[in-house]
Every structure is written in structure tokens, then in C-alpha cells.
Amino acid sequence: MIKDITIGQYIPADTPVHNLDPRSKIIITFVFITALFLVNTFFGYIYILAFMGIALGLSKISPKYLFRGLKPLVFIIVLTAILNIFMTEGEIIYKLWKLTITKEGLIQAAFMCIRLVFLITGASLLTLTTSPIALTDGIEKLLNPFKKIGVPAHELAMMMTIALRFIPTLLEETDKIMKAQMARGADFESGNMIARAKAMVPLLVPLFISAFRRADELAMAMEARCYRGGDKRTRMKQLKFEMRDIYASIITIAFGGLIIWSRF
Amino acid sequence: MSIKVENLSYIYMKDTVFEHKALDDVSFEIKDGEFLGLIGHTGSGKSTLIQHLNGLMKPTSGKVFIDEDDINSKTTVKKTIRERVGLVFQYPEHQLFEETVFRDVAYGPKNLGLDDNEIENRVRFALDMVKLDYNEIKDISPFDLSGGQKRRVAIAGVLAMKPKILILDEPTAGLDPRGRDEILGEIKELHETHKITVILVSHSMEDIAKLVDKIIVMNKGKIVFIDKPSVIFRESLMLESIGLGVPQATKLARELKEKGLDIGECLSIEDAKLQILKVLRSKKND
Numbered sequence: 001m002i003k004d005i006t007i008g009q010y011i012p013a014d015t016p017v018h019n020l021d022p023r024s025k026i027i028i029t030f031v032f033i034t035a036l037f038l039v040n041t042f043f044g045y046i047y048i049l050a051f052m053g054i055a056l057g058l059s060k061i062s063p064k065y066l067f068r069g070l071k072p073l074v075f076i077i078v079l080t081a082i083l084n085i086f087m088t089e090g091e092i093i094y095k096l097w098k099l100t101i102t103k104e105g106l107i108q109a110a111f112m113c114i115r116l117v118f119l120i121t122g123a124s125l126l127t128l129t130t131s132p133i134a135l136t137d138g139i140e141k142l143l144n145p146f147k148k149i150g151v152p153a154h155e156l157a158m159m160m161t162i163a164l165r166f167i168p169t170l171l172e173e174t175d176k177i178m179k180a181q182m183a184r185g186a187d188f189e190s191g192n193m194i195a196r197a198k199a200m201v202p203l204l205v206p207l208f209i210s211a212f213r214r215a216d217e218l219a220m221a222m223e224a225r226c227y228r229g230g231d232k233r234t235r236m237k238q239l240k241f242e243m244r245d246i247y248a249s250i251i252t253i254a255f256g257g258l259i260i261w262s263r264f
Numbered sequence: 265m266s267i268k269v270e271n272l273s274y275i276y277m278k279d280t281v282f283e284h285k286a287l288d289d290v291s292f293e294i295k296d297g298e299f300l301g302l303i304g305h306t307g308s309g310k311s312t313l314i315q316h317l318n319g320l321m322k323p324t325s326g327k328v329f330i331d332e333d334d335i336n337s338k339t340t341v342k343k344t345i346r347e348r349v350g351l352v353f354q355y356p357e358h359q360l361f362e363e364t365v366f367r368d369v370a371y372g373p374k375n376l377g378l379d380d381n382e383i384e385n386r387v388r389f390a391l392d393m394v395k396l397d398y399n400e401i402k403d404i405s406p407f408d409l410s411g412g413q414k415r416r417v418a419i420a421g422v423l424a425m426k427p428k429i430l431i432l433d434e435p436t437a438g439l440d441p442r443g444r445d446e447i448l449g450e451i452k453e454l455h456e457t458h459k460i461t462v463i464l465v466s467h468s469m470e471d472i473a474k475l476v477d478k479i480i481v482m483n484k485g486k487i488v489f490i491d492k493p494s495v496i497f498r499e500s501l502m503l504e505s506i507g508l509g510v511p512q513a514t515k516l517a518r519e520l521k522e523k524g525l526d527i528g529e530c531l532s533i534e535d536a537k538l539q540i541l542k543v544l545r546s547k548k549n550d
């Protein structure tokens with residue numbers, strides 16, 4: 001159950017998308033997300049879909065895998081749909097006591113849900129094709145210019161690397177403790193909200209304890225190896241822009257242009 | 265209580281690039297009151313297998329029966345299975361969460377819906393079984409205990425459910441030799457006085473040889489051997505080829521035999537000592 005969460009997971013492979021410089025991929029993802037919010041007609045989504053399709057095809061990631069990442073977020077998507085359906089004013093097509101469903105509401109709901117799905121799958125595609133290390137390297141490099149105004153780029157990147165690194169570990173740990181408590185008759189799946197929240201205590205307490213222990217051990221291990229962030233650190237793998245980054249930028253610029261053009 | 269496993273297979277992360285077959289067509293039977301050892305190289309599927317025995321994991325294919333009840337059929341209530349089959353995970357002390365030892369050990373019985381009187385009896389029984397003093401320890405926070413004591417409290421938490429089958433996944437990992445012997449002694453006592461079926465997963469061939477009636481040897485998700493320890497440990501070359509070994513005493517006996525001193529088969533140091541003395545004495549008398 002818990003293993004279904006694929007956000008932040010990386011699937012190694014040797015494809016043009018995987019090999020793109022992480023900086024390009026981060027910027028492209030940002031352009032993609034901005035474009036997503038610029039789209040104002042259903043027709044505009046065709047461009048988004050095409051762009052996503054090209055990236056997905058090149059990355060050789062199975063769409064099934066991408067959609068599996070949506071599963072844990074279905075709740076948010078459904079909530080968005082419900083809020084939009086009932087809260088939008090306009091031409092009423094159905095009335096149930098105080099709740100009204102409007103035509104505009106339905107359209108708005110569909111529009112927002114598609115946007116959310118693209119948002120999540122787009123972000124997933126970035127993490128599925130970029131190793132956490134490359135990702136944080138990219139972020140660090142992109143944040144470097146802001147160092148001058150006091151942004152601790154390296155420390156931020158390091159914190160992110162560590163956080164990403166521990167997501168699977170913590171999920172595994174959650175799974176294990178959950179099973180251990182279930183072996184003692186715990187029931188996480190039935191009962192009302194309060195009963196369920198209460199049932200979480202035997203899961204959360206050991207989980208927090210272990211997270212703190214891990215943090216402590218990691219800090220100690222870094223200290224023992226004289227870790228110091230900062231200027232004089234060199235890296236084993238230098239990031240380098242290649243021809244493919246240029247091609248990717250051209251496609252992205254064209255895509256951005258199309259989206260802006262589609263608004264008029 | 266008996267356990268029967270039929271053609272059990274389990275695939276982790278099915279339908280993804282990480283797909284991994286952890287159990288491959290496993291079948292075996294454990295009779296009531298047996299003490300069974302489960303050995304295998306790391307990653308051979310031991311932990312995966314035992315989690316199937318109380319319904320924590322659902323087989324990809326195959327069946328598990330506890331006393332004729334198919335534990336994955338819709339009509340079987342999972343809680344009754346978990347009451348019958350107690351499972352102690354690796355490093356069980358990581359699951360402690362309550363404010364006092366009493367309340368932590370009482371967590372299982374409470375989930376079973378027992379009344380306060382019975383819960384107290386169970387906690388007493390369980391702490392007694394792991395040789396902790398009830399009155400001394402019941403109000404202490406489990407987090408203030410030593411590693412070995414935490415381990416015992418955690419094991420007591422499972423014993424308090426009074427399972428008929430007890431499964432332990434490397435219960436002595438990370439303990440000192442004395443702590444290890446004590447815990448194994450307690451398990452043995454439990455097996456003998458309460459006639460419960462025990463399955464012990466361990467990497468220590470010495471412990472396995474000393475305690476169990478029967479051994480299951482696993483390799484890459486398959487069972488390669490099920491037999492008595494004396495028979496299994498005769499296969500030292502095969503065991504070594506799958507990353508396992510034999511007890512030191514067995515190895516010693518084998519090497520002595522190669523050098524011309526046949527002392528027969530031994531599973532423990534005491535065994536070896538007696539045999540060697542016997543052989544040496546009879547040689548002297550010749």
C-alpha cells in the first residue's frame with residue numbers, strides 16, 4: 001500500500017531525457033508548469049499533452065508508472081473537483097437542497113483536474129528521470145547567483161539531497177512498523193476518524209524516534225568525515241551543457257511560444 | 265497448531281522495473297509442537313516467507329493454511345490468525361511506543377478486546393517468560409531500558425497475545441553472547457513448557473543446531489532442503505555454495521576426520537568435547 005507512492009522515485013535508464021543536464025530539466029519543468037497555468041482553453045491542453053507525450057516517449061518511462069504516482073493524490077484531485085463543481089456560480093443545471101451544480105462548475109472542475117494531473121505527472125517525470133543527486137546539484141547551481149544576496153545554496157541543496165534520500169527509507173520503515181503493530185492486532189483500516197487517528201499513535205511514535213535517531217547518526221557520520229559545506233568543495237561529476245540541451249531548449253521555447261499564442 | 269504452505273510465490277513491486285521474485289513456489293508443512301529453524305543467505309526470502317504465515321503479506325500465488333484454515337480466504341478474520349500466530353520482527357524494540365512497559369506489553373491483548381484482569385495476567389505472564397521482574401519494570405518507560413531489556417519487552421509484547429505458533433526473525437541480532445543465550449533459553453523454555461510451535465530465523469548455525477528439530481534451508485526464494493540438523497549439516501559443501509556454513513564443531517569434526525581422527529558427527533562444542541575425549545581415551549587403551 002505504502003509502496004505505491006512513487007513521488008521522488010528515480011528510474012535509471014539511458015535515454016535523451018535521462019541524460020539531459022539537470023539544470024535544463026529543472027528549467028524546462030518550470031516552463032512547463034508556467035505554461036500549464038497560462039493555458040486558458042481546453043484546446044491549449046493539446047499542446048501540453050503533445051509536449052508531455054514527446055518527453056514521455058523519449059524517456060521510455062511506462063505511462064502506467066507515471067499514473068501510479070497519481071494514486072496517493074486522488075483525494076486532492078477529487079476534492080478539487082467537488083469544490084469546483086459546487087462552488088462555481090452560473091447556469092444551474094441541477095439543484096439539491098442548498099447545493100447547486102452549474103454548467104460553469106462542471107467545466108471549471110474538468111479544467112482544474114486536467115491541470116492538476118498534468119502538474120503532478122510533469123513533476124513526477126522530472127524526478128523519475130533525474131537522480132536525486134543530479135537534481136540537487138542542478139538546484140544548487142541554479143541558486144548559485146543568489147548566493148550574493150545571502151541564499152545558502154549549498155546548504156539548501158544538501159538538505160534537499162538528504163530529505164530525498166530518506167523518503168524511501170522512511171516509507172520502508174513505516175511499512176515495517178505498521179506490520180509489526182498489525183502482528184500485535186493493530187487495525188489501521190477500520191473505525192471512524194477518531195479511532196483511526198488514535199490507531200496511528202503506535203505507528204508515529206516509533207517512526208519519529210527512528211527518524212531522529214537516523215538524523216543523529218547521519219550528522220555524526222558527516223561530522224566524523226569532517227564535512228564542511230561551502231566554497232572550496234569540488235565535485236566528482238561536473239555538470240556540462242551538451243548539444244541535446246540546446247535542442248531541448250529550442251523545443252521548449254517553441255512550446256512556450258505556442259502556449260502564449262494559443263491565449264489569443 | 266500446524267502450518268501448511270502450498271506453492272507459495274511472492275513478487276515484490278510487480279509490474280514495475282523493480283520487479284523481484286522473492287518467493288518461488290515454496291511448499292512445506294510444520295507439525296504441531298515442532299521447533300523449526302529457517303536459514304538462508306541474506307536476501308533469500310526468509311523474512312518475506314514468515315510474513316506470509318500470519319497474513320501480513322498476501323501471496324502473489326499459492327496458499328497458506330493454519331490448522332486447515334486458508335488464511336487469505338475472505339471468510340477468515342485476520343485478527344484471529346494474528347492471535348494464533350505471533351510474529352516477532354527483526355529488531356522488535358523499534359516498535360515500542362508506550363509510556364510504560366506495562367502499557368506497551370498490554371497493547372496486543374488490548375487489541376484482542378480482553379478485559380483488564382486478563383490483560384494484567386497476560387502482561388505478568390509475558391514479562392515473566394522473558395525473565396523481567398513485573399513489579400520492578402512495569403511503570404518504567406521502555407525507552408529508559410537497555411538494548412537487551414528493550415528487546416525482551418518487545419518480545420513480551422508478542423507473547424502476551426499467547427500465540428500457539430511463535431515466529432521470531434533473528435531475535436538475537438545485535439545482542440552480546442550472554443543476552444543471546446538468555447533469550448534463546450527463554451524461547452526454548454517456552455517451547456517446552458507451553459508446547460507451542462516455534463519458527464526461528466537465524467544466521468547462527470550454532471544456535472540453530474542447538475535448538476531446532478528441523479531446518480528449512482532457503483536459497484534465492486526457493487526451499488533447497490528440509491530435514492533434521494544432523495542431516496542438513498552433513499551437506500557442508502552445498503551449504504557453503506549458497507553462502508551458509510556449518511556449526512564450528514561440525515567443521516572441526518570434519519577436518520579431524522580428514523586428518524584421520526574419526527569422532528563421528530557433532531553439532532555443538534560440548535558434543536565435540538565428549539566425542540574427542542572418548543576417541544582419545546579408547547586410543548590410549550589400545
Ligand SMILES: Nc1ncnc2c1ncn2[C@@H]1O[C@H](COP(=O)(O)OP(=O)(O)OP(=O)(O)O)[C@@H](O)[C@H]1O
Nearest residue numbers: 276277284286304305306307308309310311312313
Ligand atoms: N519491500 C521490498 N520491496 C522490494 N524488494 C524487497 C522488499 N523486501 C525485500 N525485498 C527483496 O526480496 C528479497 C528477499 O528479501 P527478504 O527480506 O525476505 O530476505 P531475508 O532472507 O529475510 O534476508 P536477511 O537475512 O537479510 O534478513 C531480497 O532480494 C530483497 O531485496
Ligand SMILES: [Mg+2]
Nearest residue numbers: 310311354433
Ligand atoms: Mg530478513
